[in-house]
Amino acid sequence: MANIAAGRIKRELTEVTTSEEYAKSQIKIDIVDSDLTELRGEIVGPPDTPYEGGRYLLEIKIPETYPFNPPRVRFLTKIWHPNISSVTGAICLDILKDQWAAAMTLRTVLLSLQALLSAAEPDDPQDAVVAKQYKESPDAFLRTAKHWAQAYAGVHHSMPELETKIRQLLDMGFDESRARAALSSTSWDVEKAVDHLMS
Helix, strand or coil: CCHHHHHHHHHHHHHHHCCHHHHCCCEEEEECCCCCCEEEEEEECCCCCCCCCCEEEEEEECCCCCCCCCCEEEECCCCCECCECCCCCEECCHHHCCCCCCCCCHHHHHHHHHHHHHCCCCCCCCCHHHHHHHHHCHHHHHHHHHHHHHHHHCCCCCCHHHHHHHHHHHHCCCCHHHHHHHHHHCCCCHHHHHHHHHC
16 A cells, blocks of 8 residues: 555544544444555444444445545445445445545545435435335335344344244245345335245
């Protein structure tokens, strides 16, 4: 890694670990690779969202051209959100693409992702299925997002109705993560989920 990028990353790691958000355990960054090209980020789901209290891990890859080009970031924790792929964790956020500026930092990225969880942009989606549900069936979207926060991000909701539907598909021999994805994308309609899984 170029010296300019390495020096900058070290300063930014210090900025995150001395920040108010870090002190409150809202954001974190750890080094995965000793050469600073791969980091692991973590954000907490913001209040008054279906993600509230969830802990979301992020993969952060730093390019050689940093800070002139943005880091490559994706969610490792599965999440149901219009701007984040429910399959790959890819993120649609302008500062991670064409709106990046060299003055931005990893702290900026983490706080922007946290803000994205509070204010989805369904008209510029990364996941078309989630965006469609968000716009056309907001109640189903909220239930699904809360369920995924419980299933993957450690949030303690009890959603027996949804668990029962997953159990039905498990009893039919379907894999749990595929069953959850099929039910989620069909707004928890068991019959449509089965059709989806069989096609």
